[in-house]
Amino acid sequence: MEQQFDAVLTGSDTPVEGVATALDLAGYSSAYEFKAIDETIHLVIGRNPQGKWERVAGTEPYFAGWVDELAEQAGNTTPMV
Secondary structure, three states: OOOEEEEEEOOOOOOEEEEEEEEOOOOOOEEEEEEEOOOOOEEEEEEOOOOOEEEEEEOOOOOOHHHHHHHHHHHOOOOOO
C-alpha cells in the first residue's frame, strides 16, 4: 500500500490542497510526489545523499519554499488509511 497523506502548499493567492505520495526514487533516501486536487501543481521532491531535500521534477513555475513545506509535512503526518 502506498503511503499517502493530505498536504497543503502555499499558493500565490490561496493555499493549494493536494495529496502527497511516498515514492521509491533511485538516488534518494526519501521522496514524495505532490498532486494538487485542482491539478494546478505537481511536485516531486527527494532527500539527496547529503540529507538535503531538493526538487526533482514538477510544474513550472514553482515556489522554492514548496520543497521545505512538503518535506516538513511528510515528516509530521500520519499516512491516510
